[in-house]
Amino acid sequence: MLWSTISQAPAAGRPTGTTANPPGGPHVVRQSVQIAGILLCVMDGRDVTKCECFRDLAIAETKERVNQMLIAAMSDWANLARFRPKVAQS
Numbered sequence: 001m002l003w004s005t006i007s008q009a010p011a012a013g014r015p016t017g018t019t020a021n022p023p024g025g026p027h028v029v030r031q032s033v034q035i036a037g038i039l040l041c042v043m044d045g046r047d048v049t050k051c052e053c054f055r056d057l058a059i060a061e062t063k064e065r066v067n068q069m070l071i072a073a074m075s076d077w078a079n080l081a082r083f084r085p086k087v088a089q090s
Contacts, residue, residue, distance in 0.1 A: 031057065 037053030048054050 031060075 034053040034057040038048065038051055038057065041048060041051035041053065
């Protein structure tokens with residue numbers, strides 16, 4: 001991706017600690033371009049499900065959301081071990 005390449009390039013003339021990323025980061029820029037593409041498809045009367053920008057955005061957002069759900073589930077399952085019933089010792 002272009003933004004990841006730019007963000008890894010040395011920032012000539014910038015103070016140390018600043019980045020070449022635009023405000024919000026490359027994710028926001030990529031998402032904005034995809035949304036603009038979706039709007040162009042809609043304005044042109046195209047089926048949004050056949051719009052490449054819509055497909056790319058849907059896949060990226062779905063992957064991110066599923067990843068968040070899995071992380072939350074793993075965290076909850078790990079914490080559940082603290083509440084398991086204690087075995088009575090005879």
